[in-house]
Amino acid sequence: MNVRLSEMNLPRFPLLNDEEMTDLLIKSQKGESSARERLVNCNLRLVFNLVQRFSTRGYELEDLFQIGTIGLIKAIDKFDLSYEVKFSTYAVPMIIGEIRRFLRDDSPIKVSRSLKENAYRINKARDSLTKSLGREPNLQEIADYSEIPMEDIINSLEATQPLSSINDTLYQDDGDPICIIDQLSDEREDNAWFEKIALRDILARLSAKEREIILMRFFYDKTQTEVARSIGLSQVQVSRIERQALKKVKNLTDS
Numbered sequence: 001m002n003v004r005l006s007e008m009n010l011p012r013f014p015l016l017n018d019e020e021m022t023d024l025l026i027k028s029q030k031g032e033s034s035a036r037e038r039l040v041n042c043n044l045r046l047v048f049n050l051v052q053r054f055s056t057r058g059y060e061l062e063d064l065f066q067i068g069t070i071g072l073i074k075a076i077d078k079f080d081l082s083y084e085v086k087f088s089t090y091a092v093p094m095i096i097g098e099i100r101r102f103l104r105d106d107s108p109i110k111v112s113r114s115l116k117e118n119a120y121r122i123n124k125a126r127d128s129l130t131k132s133l134g135r136e137p138n139l140q141e142i143a144d145y146s147e148i149p150m151e152d153i154i155n156s157l158e159a160t161q162p163l164s165s166i167n168d169t170l171y172q173d174d175g176d177p178i179c180i181i182d183q184l185s186d187e188r189e190d191n192a193w194f195e196k197i198a199l200r201d202i203l204a205r206l207s208a209k210e211r212e213i214i215l216m217r218f219f220y221d222k223t224q225t226e227v228a229r230s231i232g233l234s235q236v237q238v239s240r241i242e243r244q245a246l247k248k249v250k251n252l253t254d255s
Contacts, residue, residue, distance in 0.1 A: 013042045018232070021087050028076055039076050040069065046088060047072050050095050053221070057103060064099055071098030080131065084208045085215075088230055092220045118156035121146050135204065202249050210245035213238060 016024065016039075027035035047068040054064055075091035083090060125146040129137035143150045203211050212231065216222040224242070228235045 013038075013044065015045075016042050018086070022081065025076065025079060025081060025087065029079075036073075036076060040072060043072055043088075043091065044069070046091065047095055050092065051099065053096075054099055054103070059103075064102075067099050067102045068095045071095035074098065085212055086231060089212055089215060089220075092216075096220075115156045118148055118152060121148060122153055122156060206245055206248060210241055210248070213241050214245050214249075217242060 021039075024035045024039050028039055047065060051061060051064045051068045055061060057064075071094045072091060075087070075094035078094075079087055079090050122142060125142050126137060129141055129145055133141075137145070139150055139153060142148075143153055146153075148156075203214065206214065209231075213227055216227045216230065217224070222230070224235050224238045227233075228238045231238075233241075
């Protein structure tokens, strides 16, 4: 399903530059409702683009868009200006997470109340630890903070994961998308090294720009063109930085 913004009757607002974004975030978090409203309106395209990933889940696109907008508002309210990332990099997982929570709670597979409650406590603990530590906490740190046994943490997180379709996109570049079904019979191991690395430790060794581009490209399924538009660089510059970052990651994993 490929629905245009115009077909959803969404207003078109200009994209914000970094300075405008920072100024509006400061005003919004101080309680200025007009700044908050403008931030929401100017980021509706981001929500729309993310919502389309879930268009095969059997839900109305407009309904998922409303859920995604809630995630956007939460990102606006919770974004820490001291983060060394762009707002969009922070907002994307918040928006996707809100949609996935909705799909999970509405799922035909029922998860026990205790597992859901544990998952909520775990996510709260992870958010708090991330802010205090300045990085993603490991499982042991989450277990100590939440006072939930590590085995229960793993069970709760696995049980509350959203369902995946074999037609879900794993990777989308400027060419044809790679779906889960394409990988079921693919025995190539060209990228096995990437799947085995300690991702957080490796990413921490990249520069802020390299880390941002890698996250957007391989975790948030952005094309080089979309990344370039988001961070204000040319597609050629993004491609060069991406190659440099991947080379660093490869060297680190081989060492």
